[in-house]
Amino acid sequence: MKYTEEHEWLLAEGDLIVVGITAHAAEQLGDVVFVELPEPGTEVSKEDEVVVIESVKAASDILAPLDGEIVEVNEAIVENPALVNEDPEGEAWFFKIKPTDPSQMHGYMDAAAYKDFVG
């Protein structure tokens, strides 16, 4: 598992990367009440705003961590946004991306580095 400074986690699954938000991010957001996901098939560039997530407090964006194609999205969190708070690093994954350049993964933090990052 790799982590971004935007508090996303990235997990390799075959030639795809599964992306979600960390437990730390979910806790900071508070109760999630709305998630808007991209259409599968969307081509995205690193740092594009691809997901809108709204908590009881505020709206935030989730950025694409890699260049590539969104191949699958998790409709379960659209139907039940509270899942993001309940199981952010498991059931509540956001999307799966097929990266154009898998080496972009190398720039991200490992678990220990992310732990230091969030203090």
Added chain:
Amino acid sequence: MTELLRTPLFDLHLELGGKMVPFADYEMPVQYPAGIMAEHNHTRAKAGLFDVSHMGQVILRGADVAAVAAALETLIPMDVLDLPEGRQRYGLFLNDAGGILDDLMFANRGDHLFLVVNAACKAQDVAHLKAALEPAVTVEEITDRALMALQGPMAEAVLTEFAPEVAQMRFMDVRTLDLDGVEAWVSRSGYTGEDGFEISVPADRAEELARRLLAHDAVAPIGLGARDSLRLEAGLCLYGHDIDQGTLPGEAGLGWAIQKVRRSGGARQGGFPGADAVLAQLADGPARKRVGLRPEGRAPMREGVEIFAEAEGGAPVGRVTSGGFGPSVGAPVAMGYVPADLAAAGTPLFGEVRGKRLPLTVAPLPFVPANFKR
């Protein structure tokens, strides 16, 4: 940045794990570890304890309470003179154009009037009162008392354990009570749509009383986040958002707060700032109205979202002034202003969120039925 102020319950908030944020010059808990949704639901189901000590508490005294009431009637369009001892009313300070300077609660406490005003407006309100009413009326801002609110269907049962007399109080009654040795000025009122009490106590006894209330199984601490979602579902205005200096009472849906005696044809009609504009709007009907709004989807429509009559094209017809997710409704809810001819419940409109026009419907307020003990 000037240093933020702290309420007498600041240390208790930290001990309870409150997440502190700046609000109206104070450092206040926006939530506790339970989170906004759980705190909201707890208040609707049991009883929530809110620290509202940042709000302004003001005492007005004069030759007698009638003289003070007559003086206050020159600043607010409410019937103050006929307010019986031990009763409280909702009021509005107005500017010369009839715009709302602040909203407030005022109570007849026998030999004086007791006012509670918004934190962000309190310095301005006190200056306004002093400029207009002194020296005949003395205006004293009370800074040595905390204010807390105990809200929810179990609030009465909880407070009855401290003072059985609270069971006899009706909505908007005020009394001085002895709560386990603490002198408390209690009103049966609140800002959640639930039954409950607002309790003013000496600052140096506030933490002790708060701890005793929180020791009760039914009581949990509630932050500003849930306070906002509770009042929004209850259809209650937040000053500076749903009402401000550019809003007249009529268009804000607050005409009910202006009693007949102060309206055109009443025994004490007018005689308050902006009376001509305010009374004309009540008589003729406003051009725009504050309404409830129910977005059809799950996307919250927050303050600032522009409202359109059509799915495409055209200029905005209104704007959301408060909005978010309503935990008790289980869906997004909002309030905003729309033209009077689009203000009927059921009118389909659109709110523009992130560049997309999403359907919404004008809805009756409140979104959840009030649960007051009338």
